[in-house]
Amino acid sequence: MKLSRYMVPTLKEVPSDAVVTSHRLMIRAGLIRKESAGMYAYLPLGFRVLRKIMDIVREEMDRAGALEFLMPEMTSADLWKESGRWDTMGPEMFRIKDRNGQEYALAPTHEEAMTNVVRQIVASYRDLPVTVYQMNTKFRDEIRPRFGVIRSKEFIMKDAYSFDMNEKGLEESYQAMRKAYRRIFERCGLETIPVEADTGSMGGSNSEEFMVASEVGEEYLLLCGCGYRANQEKAEYRRTGRQGNEPQADIKKVPTPDVKTIDDLVAFFKCGADKFLKSIIYLADGKPVMAVVTGDREINELKLKRALGATDLELAPDTVVMDVTKAPVGFAGPVSDIKIPVVYDLSVADVVNGITGANEKDMHFTGVNSGRDFTVKNEADITSAVEGDMCPKCGAAMSVKKGIEVGHIFKLGYKYTKSMNVTVLDEKGKTVTPIMGCYGIGVNRTMAAIVEQHYDERGIMWPRSVAPFDVHMVGLGKSPEEIARVEEIYDLLVEGGIDVLYDDRQASPGFKFADADLIGIPVRVTVGKTYFSGGEIEVKSRGGSEILKSAKENLVKLVRETMK
């Protein structure tokens, strides 16, 4: 491909709305252009990279025996109503109507649609197991699109769904996908961290996310040297059991006018936030409950929901707090008799001489001790694990990293096969409901993550497997004769089966080199004065500083070696 005939609008300056590295570089290197918030056009160079990633995904899915489909983007509301998600999906799902008033969703995911096709086709245990997939655009009305292509309203996802006769089969299908995912990301040159994850609103049991460690990641991962790794939604931690040897003080009621928040309390009592027993009132399925955690920890609503066995959880409105605690928000506590269920975080029992609200306006208790002043009846892990917390497996201190989620696999269970009434006959002619697994990869996001992991101050450094071209050839001929000799080299490479981007523009050498570094094709071939005078062609890899020289005859061979 001749650059003079291609479209690579590289930029020296970055549009002011690009903040994170991958976004800036993808724009500067001419891979993408913004259409509007959360929507991007992929220019030819960017689309080439995207296609390479999709090819890798496709090859590995096919290798794992998954069958590729192409599904409609616009999905009938009936399907969503059947599974119940028409109501539960909320505003993140784009909903549209046709001229007859028929409702549709722009699919944010395809469980229903895929389940629907599959149920029309499979009828017997002989048809299972089967794993189906597609790579297609997904639409999500994100509250806040962000970080360029990492969080957008429209994106390409590879989504796969497995159908098995039983849990044993599901485990096999799940492991096959797990293996495929590892291969996919490895082939893309990405270092991923598989972590345990919560299954979220998709419903289901076992779940693993493939994370790419990155400063711009939107999730926090807890990692332990023993191999335990989980995202913060899911990560457990162990109670320290450290009580120290501070003697128990007497409980005292202390006036605390207008001291409500933890920050206020820290300033008022001049002690650490971990001394406070933060007591928050929630409505779990409409009924008030109190959650008690130490002041330095954040309640993890997912964990709390699980601990309570609730399907719906929200912070209680002020009126309910008033009703339950007989005090305004800010003075709740577990000491006085509370008529609603109370859940204590693991952290609470170890607090000696804690401070907590007295369920009375402008009053707190100090010197509060569990076992004496209140009883921990229902203890659970309901706060998010943080840096330094003890690993649930081995007890060592865990560390925290931020990560971008590029893939997610999980065992869905019977959620869709039941609600959508999928059945097959088993060997005995008995009707059974298949069990599902669900496996996603964010393709665009994977591309951004690769850039996040492969760049330097000059630009992108594509791993060969996803690079838009194999070779970036810089032609530095001036006279028509020289240019003709450069073209010969280009033809030579192309005939040698090498995918070449040839910079034949009339521009200064520095300009061309800078563009080559920015675009980040792994091998650069320079045909310039050393060739015209001494017959030597220069070969350099994007990551290295060494310049290899080659005669015309050996060029293809040398380039192939450098590509490895």
Add this chain to the structure above:
RNA sequence: CGGGAUGUAGCGCAGUCCGGUUAGCGCGCUGCGUUCGGGACGCAGAAGUCGGGAGUUCGAAUCUCCCCAUCCCGACCA
């Protein structure tokens, strides 16, 4: 949805506080010439609804009001 910021040529910015003739600068773009191995130089050009609307005024990029868009932080999220 809360808090903050921004919107002026394709991109990056100045001008706005304190209203006043042809709205500037750098990059990029076009033409000509000189250059030519790490983002060359000279000369000559093209390109702007100053985010939109309404208002104040003799006069608005600049002041007032309303709206829109974008970005950041937060809340939220397979």
